[in-house]
Amino acid sequence: MHQPSPREVTTPALTASVALLKPAATAPRVWRAVLAAIALGAMGCAAPARDHAAEGAPAGLVDDFGDTLRLSRAAQRVVSLNPVTSEAIYAIGAGDRLVGRTHFDGTPAAVKQVADVGNGLQPNVEAVLALRPDLVVLYAAEGNRAAAAALRRAGVQTLTLRTDRIADLSRALHALAVAVGNPAAAQPVVDSVRRSLDAARATPAHPPTVFFHVWDAPVITIGGGSYLDELATLVGARNVFGNLAQPSPQVTMESVAQRNPDFVLAGPTAAARLKTDPRWRAVPAVRDGRVLVVDTALVGRPGVRMGEAARSLRALLDSATRTKP
Amino acid sequence: MTTTRWLLLWGALAVACAAGLALGPVALSLGDVVRALLGGGDSQAASIVRDLRLARVCLAVITGAGLGMSGAALQGTLRNTLAEPYLLGVSGGAAVGAVLAVVAGVTAAVALPVAAFVGAATAVGLVLVIARVASGRADPRILLMAGVVVGAFANAAIMVLLAGAGENTVRNALWWMMGSVSAAEWASLRWLALDALVAGAALVAVARDIDLLALGEDAAAGLGVRVATATRRIFLLSALLAAVTVAGAGLVGFVGLVVPAIARALGMRRARGLLVSSALIGATLVVAADVVARTARAPAELPLGAVTALVGVPFFLVRLRRAA
Numbered sequence: 099m100h101q102p103s104p105r106e107v108t109t110p111a112l113t114a115s116v117a118l119l120k121p122a123a124t125a126p127r128v129w130r131a132v133l134a135a136i137a138l139g140a141m142g143c144a145a146p147a148r149d150h151a152a153e154g155a156p157a158g159l160v161d162d163f164g165d166t167l168r169l170s171r172a173a174q175r176v177v178s179l180n181p182v183t184s185e186a187i188y189a190i191g192a193g194d195r196l197v198g199r200t201h202f203d204g205t206p207a208a209v210k211q212v213a214d215v216g217n218g219l220q221p222n223v224e225a226v227l228a229l230r231p232d233l234v235v236l237y238a239a240e241g242n243r244a245a246a247a248a249l250r251r252a253g254v255q256t257l258t259l260r261t262d263r264i265a266d267l268s269r270a271l272h273a274l275a276v277a278v279g280n281p282a283a284a285q286p287v288v289d290s291v292r293r294s295l296d297a298a299r300a301t302p303a304h305p306p307t308v309f310f311h312v313w314d315a316p317v318i319t320i321g322g323g324s325y326l327d328e329l330a331t332l333v334g335a336r337n338v339f340g341n342l343a344q345p346s347p348q349v350t351m352e353s354v355a356q357r358n359p360d361f362v363l364a365g366p367t368a369a370a371r372l373k374t375d376p377r378w379r380a381v382p383a384v385r386d387g388r389v390l391v392v393d394t395a396l397v398g399r400p401g402v403r404m405g406e407a408a409r410s411l412r413a414l415l416d417s418a419t420r421t422k423p
Numbered sequence: 424m425t426t427t428r429w430l431l432l433w434g435a436l437a438v439a440c441a442a443g444l445a446l447g448p449v450a451l452s453l454g455d456v457v458r459a460l461l462g463g464g465d466s467q468a469a470s471i472v473r474d475l476r477l478a479r480v481c482l483a484v485i486t487g488a489g490l491g492m493s494g495a496a497l498q499g500t501l502r503n504t505l506a507e508p509y510l511l512g513v514s515g516g517a518a519v520g521a522v523l524a525v526v527a528g529v530t531a532a533v534a535l536p537v538a539a540f541v542g543a544a545t546a547v548g549l550v551l552v553i554a555r556v557a558s559g560r561a562d563p564r565i566l567l568m569a570g571v572v573v574g575a576f577a578n579a580a581i582m583v584l585l586a587g588a589g590e591n592t593v594r595n596a597l598w599w600m601m602g603s604v605s606a607a608e609w610a611s612l613r614w615l616a617l618d619a620l621v622a623g624a625a626l627v628a629v630a631r632d633i634d635l636l637a638l639g640e641d642a643a644a645g646l647g648v649r650v651a652t653a654t655r656r657i658f659l660l661s662a663l664l665a666a667v668t669v670a671g672a673g674l675v676g677f678v679g680l681v682v683p684a685i686a687r688a689l690g691m692r693r694a695r696g697l698l699v700s701s702a703l704i705g706a707t708l709v710v711a712a713d714v715v716a717r718t719a720r721a722p723a724e725l726p727l728g729a730v731t732a733l734v735g736v737p738f739f740l741v742r743l744r745r746a747a
Contacts, residue, residue, distance in 0.1 A: 217589055313591075315606060316598050316724065339722070350605065352475050353722030355467070356448040377478070377608050380470040 159276055162238035163246055163258040172279020173233035173255070177226050179218040180237035182261040182401040183270060184209055187235075189402040190275045190283035198229045204395065205403065223248045233257060233277055261400055262345065264328045267291065271402075287402060294405025298412045300334030306419055308335045309359035309383070311368050316348045325400040333412035335361075355380040361418055363411075365394040390414050428689060432703040436484075439710040443480040444472060446714055448721055474608070482607035482671050483713045484706040485619045487678055489668040491705020493661040494679030495686060495697045496626050499633040500657045501563035504687075507679035508665030511570035511658070515577025516546020517669040518600055522584050525595045535599065536611055536670035543666030546573050551655060566658060601726030602675035604713050615671045622664040626698055629657060633694035676728045677735030678705050684742060708734065 159167040177198030178184040184203050200218035203209045215225050220241045234249050236242045238260035246256045259270045268288045275284035310320040320326040324345035327337045338357035362383045369391045378384040397407045444456050449471050458464035459472035493508040520542020524534050553569040585593055632653040635643040640650050682705040691697045712730040
């Protein structure tokens with residue numbers, strides 16, 4: 099099957115995380131997460147990567163469910179049940195090993211040629227096994243625990259990776275690179291992502307405040323320390339619900355009005371609906387037409403394109419701030 | 424029941440509504456609220472009071488009054504103080520309608536209430552048909568059992584629909600099933616209010632039948648009531664009233680069960696008084712519960728159905744103890 103080379107697929111956008119070695123711009127929580135990621139990386143990924151690079155037999159990697167990866171040789175047939183890790187597998191040049199993906203995978207375009215095994219959460223274990231994988235990459239959601247256990251009982255290795263925040267990406271890239279027997283492939287991607295994130299970084303004197311509209315009934319937004327909150331902070335904006343601890347808290351419409359964001363960020367469909375829904379008139383940003391349409395497929399996914407996401411978010415805010423009355 | 428008690432009921436509702444208009448994350452003075460209600464004030468305050476708070480209070484009043492009346496009418500007619508609108512397949516049918524709309528990905532704002540109403544009406548029709556086929560007359564016990572059967576079937580249908588649905592669909596459907604008046608907006612409120620008024624007035628108009636049926640079928644028949652027709656009519660009106668509330672606010676549990684019990688505890692005996700006082704008490708309860716739902720854990724919102732159940736269960740336990 100024809101596939102583009104991994105570099106050409108991923109180059110412009112590589113994004114992620116370890117870049118946050120600039121504590122001034124980030125909250126203490128983010129800082130702790132970075133330290134944790136570095137520590138985990140040191141324990142879990144870096145050392146075995148060095149030990150086993152030669153024979154390409156990854157082992158000893160502990161994933162986010164606490165399972166240890168034991169592969170007798172580099173993974174050849176990989177099912178990725180998380181769009182972020184599918185993208186990352188292409189980015190490290192192992193796209194030809196991918197034999198299964200989720201329904202929501204779309205980038206790079208070649209991924210569409212790979213078998214679709216559902217929405218990625220609580221997967222149908224038999225459908226996954228039918229693809230004869232030697233490695234299944236799962237997202238670290240509690241609902242996936244049973245599937246991970248069942249796959250391991252069936253003799254298939256699983257690698258469960260949390261990909262919730264900017265810092266998680268570098269760790270996921272290193273772990274995946276180890277699993278496919280090419281540990282050196284991760285660092286260039288990590289560096290590239292870091293560079294593009296740095297390029298989008300901004301620290302304006304008066305950060306514009308933003309409200310992320312994720313869902314309408316109930317109204318769900320983005321809380322502090324989650325990926326989009328980090329992204330907003332990085333491009334010099336302040337999330338009005340950044341003080342809430344949950345990653346995607348449910349809030350009332352009136353509390354949005356009370357926090358009075360400069361801009362409302364929403365996907366294309368939601369943005370259109372906001373403008374016609376009389377209830378949202380209570381929020382000045384909506385009433386005055388300060389609703390910015392976000393490319394949700396790009397911006398919402400904490401993957402290797404997060405640098406591109408940061409750039410698009412910054413461009414959106416920059417042009418809106420300039421035209422704001 | 425004395426005039427004083429009626430004044431107390433109206434007063435309680437007025438206090439609850441005032442709290443509903445005055446309280447919220449945005450601090451507004453009473454003056455701001457009054458100015459906004461009269462059409463003045465700055466546009467931000469006006470929008471918050473009229474588009475958010477007043478709309479919510481109105482939907483809460485319709486929901487509480489509708490469920491309270493519906494429960495009072497059913498408990499009298501079926502001669503069973505455990506009867507309530509949700510037991511008769513109304514909630515299950517409405518939920519199937521709403522979940523179907525959500526699963527089908529219909530996004531129009533009116534789709535959910537309409538689908539819920541159609542679902543509820545279908546379920547009620549089914550209950551009536553089953554009861555008629557089973558007994559040939561409107562036996563209260565058969566009606567209750569048919570309601571339970573239709574409700575169980577609806578639950579199974581919901582599970583099948585949600586088992587294959589995506590995360591977003593499940594979230595939408597669950598949120599709807601937990602009850603909330605946060606979707607209140609004027610375009611649909613007008614229709615809901617009109618429907619609720621018509622069905623409520625019709626129930627008050629047949630209050631005498633409810634009183635007579637409460638004496639037992641034979642006694643009622645002896646006093647000139649056409650038992651089967653009257654039972655079916657009351658049943659249908661109660662179910663439609665409950666369906667209107669479900670269409671507007673989703674499933675708000677316990678109101679239909681506990682409100683008529685409160686009305687009886689206040690000394691209401693005759694159907695007309697029971698119906699009107701249940702409407703007042705139900706409205707007060709749901710408006711107050713909504714204030715709690717949106718302020719207790721601000722900026723988040725608690726499910727309205729959970730708050731009404733938290734109020735309803737202790738009251739019911741106290742009554743149980745007194746009855747034992």
